[in-house]
Amino acid sequence: MADVGNVANRRGMRQWRNVYDSALRDLTTILFSLPVGKYSEIGAIRIQARANKLIDKLNRTVVRLADSTVTDSFDYSVAVTKTQLEMIGAKPSEMFNVDAANAEATRRNADELTMTMLRANASMRRTVDQYSNLLKLAKMDTLQIHEFQAGWVPGAIEWLEDVVDYAIKNQLARASVTAQIQNYLRTIVLTGKFIQINGRNYRINKYAEMVSRTVFRAAQTDATVNMCEKYDNDLVRVSKHHPECESHVCQKYEGKVFSLFGKTKGFQLLEKRPPFHPNCMHNIRPTSIEAIRAREIFGQRPGVVT
Numbered sequence: 403m404a405d406v407g408n409v410a411n412r413r414g415m416r417q418w419r420n421v422y423d424s425a426l427r428d429l430t431t432i433l434f435s436l437p438v439g440k441y442s443e444i445g446a447i448r449i450q451a452r453a454n455k456l457i458d459k460l461n462r463t464v465v466r467l468a469d470s471t472v473t474d475s476f477d478y479s480v481a482v483t484k485t486q487l488e489m490i491g492a493k494p495s496e497m498f499n500v501d502a503a504n505a506e507a508t509r510r511n512a513d514e515l516t517m518t519m520l521r522a523n524a525s526m527r528r529t530v531d532q533y534s535n536l537l538k539l540a541k542m543d544t545l546q547i548h549e550f551q552a553g554w555v556p557g558a559i560e561w562l563e564d565v566v567d568y569a570i571k572n573q574l575a576r577a578s579v580t581a582q583i584q585n586y587l588r589t590i591v592l593t594g595k596f597i598q599i600n601g602r603n604y605r606i607n608k609y610a611e612m613v614s615r616t617v618f619r620a621a622q623t624d625a626t627v628n629m630c631e632k633y634d635n636d637l638v639r640v641s642k643h644h645p646e647c648e649s650h651v652c653q654k655y656e657g658k659v660f661s662l663f664g665k666t667k668g669f670q671l672l673e674k675r676p677p678f679h680p681n682c683m684h685n686i687r688p689t690s691i692e693a694i695r696a697r698e699i700f701g702q703r704p705g706v707v708t
Contacts, residue, residue, distance in 0.1 A: 410478035411618040414471035415611050421467060422610040425460050426594045429453060429526070429606075433533055433591050441537040453530040457523050464519045472512040475618040479625035480504060483688060484633075490690045492633035500632040507624035515617040522609055525598040533591075612681050619677035619685065626686050627662060627675070636665040637694075638672065638686040647683040659689060666691070 432452045436445040595603035604612075630638065640655040651674075660672035676684040 410475045411615065411622070414475055414618055415614050417467060417471055418610045418614040419607055421460070421463055422607040425456065426596075426606050428456055429530075429596060430591055430594065432456065433530070436534075436537065446534040446537065450530055450534060454527065457526055460523055461520055464523065465516055468512045468515040468519070471614065472515055472617065472621050473508055476504065476508045476511070476621045476625050479622040480629060483626045483629040487629060487633045487635055487688050490635075490688060490693045492635045492688070492690070494632055495634050498632050500628050503628045503631070504625065507628060508621065511617055511621040511624065514620070515614065518613050518617070519610065522597045522599065522604075522606070522613070526596045526606065529596045529598060616677050616680050616682065619682055622685055623675045623677075626688065630662055630688055633688075635688050635690065636661050636663050637669060637689050637691070638662055639689045640672075640676070641683075641685045641687065643683040647681075651678045652682065652684055655684065659694060660686075662686075 432449050435452075436442075436449045594605040594607070597604040597606050597609045599609075626638065630636070637659055639659045640657060642657045643652070655672075655674075655678065659669060661669040662672055664671045672686070676682055676686060678684060
């Protein structure tokens, strides 16, 4: 099944990936400008200031990019869905204000993408602070580290406590602990996992791509539903993407026809709509009783629209 809106979605995801690829390179450069093992208060202040400036710029870009890419994805999906509806013989109704519904859905999805990425950017600030604080810890002796209350390092504090406890128990030199902290810091930077969401760390460009894909799917679904309501079309078919989209949530919907509004007897209401999960690849496409019958008669031959 054709992926409605995939042209606009791929273009939008590429824009998001490019922005966060650039941010990843710049942030990596900033953090490595304060060498591990050579912590200084002035150096830490400088890298935090540079990182904050970068993230402030990224926030402004997020607002602009969310508006443009969601609008592009939504408008493309509206145009494609309209063509599909006309191909199956659906007729528009004057009873539904589709322009107002589309404007509201576009705004809602753009706001969702904006707020999600702004929260991600805020978590990047915390990661920079944690990086700076861990650099400072690496200069302390083992007992000082042991006594230090490092609750500002979620996810790292348990690891740090284990390292220090082991060092004290086995009478390891301070240099051993310092080396392990330094390696931990290098791993943070080299993996690019600066975004912390719900206890997980994400590589920032991959996270931006995942979030944008998911929101574009939601916008695409909203566009299809609005156009189906405008054309009084109740039936849709869920796309197939196995094994690329392997979630068990998706499998019970794949390739099946559902009712959007509960108007067609014999078809289950589509209670949950794509995206079914983050990074979901599924979409819905309008169909009709006549199109389904044609599909049954002619099978999957090219040119048959269902």
